[in-house]
Amino acid sequence: MADRKIISIDGMGGDHAPRIVVEGLEQIAKTHPHLDFLLHGNETKLKELLASSPTAAPRTTIRHTDKEVAMDAKPSQMLRQGKGTSMWNAIESVKAGEAVAAVSAGNTGALMALSMFILRKVEGVHRPALVGSWPTRKGVCAMLDLGADIAADAEQLVEFAIMGAAFSRAVHGVQNPRVAILNIGEEELKGHESIREGARLMRASNLPIDFRGFIEPDKIGHGNVDVVVTDGFTGNVAIKTAEGIARMISDMLKDAFKSGPFAMLGAALILPALKGFRTKMDPRNTNGGVFLGLNGVVVKSHGGTDAVGFAKAVQVAASMGESNFRQEVEENLRRLAPAVAAGPAPAEQAAT
């Protein structure tokens, strides 16, 4: 059914590259027969790894380069010296139209800076945003911005809502995503001015988006909204807090499960029942953040992930590459324009 799609891959980015990259391609190649790969990096190393990847190998074209972006490289330095690295070339392939999306597990700051520089922002988007997936009781929720920038005004929050809704449809398969703005209370009077004005603008604009108002962080897990919008500083704090707590609990559980013969027996008995829980909380299954708002799709994989996680990031890239994301965002940005032009609300009524 589907046309063949080419995904551009940074073969050398990440803590365990290029091994987990090629292993990830082998995994995704099996389940996604219409994908081909343009793999950037050291040809000798990549060929060697592809030799034991029978499904991916015939569908992979290697583009050799000796240069790569160090995991601790400064973004500003990479803008000056990054040309010709596997990361740069992977993004460049998207710009050139050779691939529908790029994936890298390399240095986040460098990937963001190079993506912005090479692909440029979509017209009408003021700030790009990093979107990621957040597990909930009922499934998964999209959250943005997770740290592409540190601030966002009201209009930018609405742009995030537009992009987040399109992402939710494209990647999570939600037909009519419910969108909310992150706040510390559900009342209209709480939170920063930008947040309150953002909510007003969402309501004033004629967007085909199911806007649910504000959501408090402890309610995200209930799974009653599909997209949560916030500025990049707050979003980064929220996602890192969630990761930290989940990891602490998981470590403490593992320690308890190994703490003695009775506990180990108990753990063995309970393991099957914990399968759904472990799958949901497995960070590999929500791997793959996307930089939204650029002229092309770039997916950021966790640097420390394994083949399963990298395959998931490639799957996100494929979903984005096959979707109407771009068209939907452009249409909604056009719908937003009149509400922005109308300006902020007239002097607010005093709260009663």
Place this chain on the structure above:
Amino acid sequence: MADRKIISIDGMGGDHAPRIVVEGLEQIAKTHPHLDFLLHGNETKLKELLASSPTAAPRTTIRHTDKEVAMDAKPSQMLRQGKGTSMWNAIESVKAGEAVAAVSAGNTGALMALSMFILRKVEGVHRPALVGSWPTRKGVCAMLDLGADIAADAEQLVEFAIMGAAFSRAVHGVQNPRVAILNIGEEELKGHESIREGARLMRASNLPIDFRGFIEPDKIGHGNVDVVVTDGFTGNVAIKTAEGIARMISDMLKDAFKSGPFAMLGAALILPALKGFRTKMDPRNTNGGVFLGLNGVVVKSHGGTDAVGFAKAVQVAASMGESNFRQEVEENLRRLAPAVAAGPAPAEQAAT
């Protein structure tokens, strides 16, 4: 050894008041023989409950009032109409010097507004802050502001550091608290201007505080700092995110543990090993947020807590009331003044 201390109690605040309030007093009375209680609320109801509280009853004085603050009352409304409520009177007892601290499980917004109004800010503190306790692998960490206000500039962050360190010493018993500012990276170039300037001011001022620079939210759980400082919006998002994730995981574990006979047997075998984990993650054990920066101590208990949690909040109040908190904060605010007067750093060097 210790002199007798009187704690003022809002007998009617909280979802399960006055029952859990009096039960909580009975618990804390047993372990803290030097505490007496000034209990505000409906005399008939409170007397009835005290009749089955043989330890607390002889050390409790009831101050009758028929009025109470509704859990959904608006703070502004309570400022106009709250006089004579059990919450108002509990705070008033601190102002009058009858009690060393007040505790309420009532409406947070109202408690904050009435505390500010009745006790007023300490001279030299620009914004009061709500401090709370956050479980870590190694123990517990103090975090502020958790939402007394939504913003904080550099100087206010340093004031939070001063108050947080004094709280850590008074309540968590940490002799030399390690303090860090919450940020989305550890590098000096990341984050909001107020955060970066706050870190500079911490270093420039001659404070006897072990300042560790920035901390990312996923590192708090490692337990390598004792106090985390942030603005009230970010702090509220962080604590609610943590609570939400912890509750989601805990609910999923409970479901798994009850999902069938093998799982139930496994759970029974593993329960003893999970005791430490359950104690650490039990929100009752970190109950008791304190409004810092006022002329008097007010402790906010979770509204939905039980007797164990309420007793913990009273214990926090007692620790604060017996400490040098006030003196330490005043001394450090005096030390801070010259660095603030010296103004911000000269034009920053361009990053290399």
